[in-house]
Amino acid sequence: MTLPQALSFGLIAGIVALFIWNRFRFDLVALFGLLVAVAIGVVPVEKAFDGFSDQVVVIVASALVISAGVGKSTVIARLVRKAEPFLTSTTRQVAALTFTTMVLSAFMKNIGALAILLPIAIQMARRSQTSVSKLLMPMAFASLIGGLVTLVGTSPNILVARVRAELSGAPFEMFDFAPVGIGIAVCGFLFLTFGWRLLPSNRTPPTSADQAFATDPYLTEVRIGEKSMLLEKTVGDLEALGEGDVEVVAIVRENKRRYTPAWHWKLFANDILVLRSDPHALNKLIEEAKLDLHAAKKAEAEAEAGGSVPPKDVSVVEAVVTADSPMVNASARSLRLREHEGLSLLAISRSGEPLNKRLSQIRFQTGDVLVLQGPSETLADSLRNLGCLPLVDRAIGLGRKRQEYLPLALLALAMILVAFKLVPVTVAFFGAAVLMVALGVLTLKEAYEAIDIPIIMLLACLIPVSDAISSTGGAELIAGGLAVAAGALPPVGAITLVMGTAMLLTPFLNNAATVLIMAPIGASLAQKLGLNPDPFLMAVALGAACDFLTPIGHQCNTLVMGPGGYRFGDYARLGLPLSCLVLLVGTLLVPLVWPLQP
Numbered sequence: 259m260t261l262p263q264a265l266s267f268g269l270i271a272g273i274v275a276l277f278i279w280n281r282f283r284f285d286l287v288a289l290f291g292l293l294v295a296v297a298i299g300v301v302p303v304e305k306a307f308d309g310f311s312d313q314v315v316v317i318v319a320s321a322l323v324i325s326a327g328v329g330k331s332t333v334i335a336r337l338v339r340k341a342e343p344f345l346t347s348t349t350r351q352v353a354a355l356t357f358t359t360m361v362l363s364a365f366m367k368n369i370g371a372l373a374i375l376l377p378i379a380i381q382m383a384r385r386s387q388t389s390v391s392k393l394l395m396p397m398a399f400a401s402l403i404g405g406l407v408t409l410v411g412t413s414p415n416i417l418v419a420r421v422r423a424e425l426s427g428a429p430f431e432m433f434d435f436a437p438v439g440i441g442i443a444v445c446g447f448l449f450l451t452f453g454w455r456l457l458p459s460n461r462t463p464p465t466s467a468d469q470a471f472a473t474d475p476y477l478t479e480v481r482i483g484e485k486s487m488l489l490e491k492t493v494g495d496l497e498a499l500g501e502g503d504v505e506v507v508a509i510v511r512e513n514k515r516r517y518t519p520a521w522h523w524k525l526f527a528n529d530i531l532v533l534r535s536d537p538h539a540l541n542k543l544i545e546e547a548k549l550d551l552h553a554a555k556k557a558e559a560e561a562e563a564g565g566s567v568p569p570k571d572v573s574v575v576e577a578v579v580t581a582d583s584p585m586v587n588a589s590a591r592s593l594r595l596r597e598h599e600g601l602s603l604l605a606i607s608r609s610g611e612p613l614n615k616r617l618s619q620i621r622f623q624t625g626d627v628l629v630l631q632g633p634s635e636t637l638a639d640s641l642r643n644l645g646c647l648p649l650v651d652r653a654i655g656l657g658r659k660r661q662e663y664l665p666l667a668l669l670a671l672a673m674i675l676v677a678f679k680l681v682p683v684t685v686a687f688f689g690a691a692v693l694m695v696a697l698g699v700l701t702l703k704e705a706y707e708a709i710d711i712p713i714i715m716l717l718a719c720l721i722p723v724s725d726a727i728s729s730t731g732g733a734e735l736i737a738g739g740l741a742v743a744a745g746a747l748p749p750v751g752a753i754t755l756v757m758g759t760a761m762l763l764t765p766f767l768n769n770a771a772t773v774l775i776m777a778p779i780g781a782s783l784a785q786k787l788g789l790n791p792d793p794f795l796m797a798v799a800l801g802a803a804c805d806f807l808t809p810i811g812h813q814c815n816t817l818v819m820g821p822g823g824y825r826f827g828d829y830a831r832l833g834l835p836l837s838c839l840v841l842l843v844g845t846l847l848v849p850l851v852w853p854l855q856p
Contacts, residue, residue: 325370674747
């Protein structure tokens with residue numbers, strides 16, 4: 259063993275130990291690891307920051323932005339909701355949710371797919387009296403399996419493609435992973451559809467921060483537009499669409515006459531409805547039924563009638579009326595909020611008192627929570643003038659327009675361009691991410707927030723460190739040791755060895771870190787054995803992407819831990835047999851699709 263090899267092994271061992279210790283954030287460990295690598299000469303100074311310009315970083319960042327854009331669409335939610343009447347058992351619910359999660363995860367980042375369906379699953383469990391713990395972990399595991407199908411589904415696939423490009427000059431293409439990935443996805447789907455019974459049934463999620471700081475229902479006003487799906491429908495139909503979380507308090511029609519409606523009243527164009535609802539349920543109803551927030555629509559109409567142009571950059575904020583606010587005992591009408599401050603009152607919540615008047619007539623009290631819309635550049639000053647304290651952004655979504663089909667169209671366009679090899683995957687996904695912002699699907703702020711900076715830093719820093727394993731000959735040295743162990747096994751056994759090793763490392767490391775360490779070793783092992791490196795790289799990708807044993811190895815597992823009320827040991831109850839299944843099916847499929855002999 260040479261000195262550079264010893265130093266690179268020592269550095270990797272130190273990084274792995276810090277990852278396992280979990281005392282410091284993984285991105286800080288990666289940054290420090292790169293600094294040490296440069297200091298001890300393992301990574302040349304001129305290559306220290308090559309990771310930041312690596313195409314892998316661009317693809318991952320772009321995929322995260324695209325996932326956030328797709329998450330803005332409610333098309334998927336509406337499709338799942340239409341199927342819900344047929345999902346009368348836990349098995350059917352698990353099957354529908356895991357299948358949908360798998361399909362979405364194949365075409366977008368798996369964490370993004372899970373985030374879209376997570377609230378739908380929680381609401382489905384609540385309505386059907388199903389234990390939410392039976393649904394969420396199968397969905398998390400399904401998102402990991404679905405990500406195996408395409409290049410962009412999960413980070414390990416992207417990183418393995420990079421290693422293959424360095425070895426042969428040609429990376430894996432978008433759907434090169436599909437033959438093996440689909441086979442594992444089918445087997446995993448069948449297992450999860452029935453395997454959910456292995457999970458404990460007595461898990462209850464703790465009270466979340468949102469629940470702890472939840473406000474009473476909001477009162478707001480919406481208008482039935484010409485394109486609303488509720489035209490000629492009844493009040494009962496609207497409340498049914500709101501799933502019991504939305505109540506029609508009054509209808510305003512006929513020159514501002516106010517009525518208290520019965521459930522069978524029909525709804526007509528230009529009706530103004532006074533609704534009482536949780537903000538999230540209200541936002542969902544507005545999107546699905548194509549309703550207009552009355553105050554926001556009125557502000558636009560008044561601006562156009564007055565010959566002025568409505569501000570392009572408009573923000574929505576929740577704010578609390580303080581004791582010394584000039585709003586106390588005044589109404590929105592008397593304060594003339596729109597004329598004096600440029601603000602529209604979208605909704606109001608008052609603790610302990612059900613409100614039922616028109617928004618403009620309600621006299622504010624200390625502690626009222628208001629949803630206000632106004633120009634972004636003056637919103638903070640307006641709140642200060644009114645003595646209102648803004649709340650931390652809870653992403654309630656009221657007043658924010660969503661694009662339904664455009665984000666899905668951009669994703670489909672990127673996939674088609676890559677599938678037909680018209681443009682490289684980096685360009686296609688970067689272009690789709692830019693168009694998400696340029697066409698208004700996401701604001702620039704939302705796009706930046708969608709990029710997981712710690713993951714980007716981890717990749718950028720560990721890429722040159724992992725390259726040092728190969729450049730110093732360390733990968734070949736480890737591969738030689740594995741070759742001795744694999745010598746007693748058939749060639750297929752070597753695939754199992756590599757996949758199992760990656761699978762065991764992933765719970766303790768980030769899956770990207772596992773690939774960056776194991777991919778060069780797998781390729782060197784193949785060369786030592788005189789075999790094709792492609793199946794070994796595929797084995798690394800499979801093993802690194804499939805962490806079903808802990809809540810900490812992948813963000814998807816972590817995401818469901820709180821809402822599902824899971825304990826650390828619960829993951830192995832469902833994850834261990836699933837890991838064995840993936841190992842078995844992967845060992846059989848990889849050599850069939852990617853021949854071992856060069």
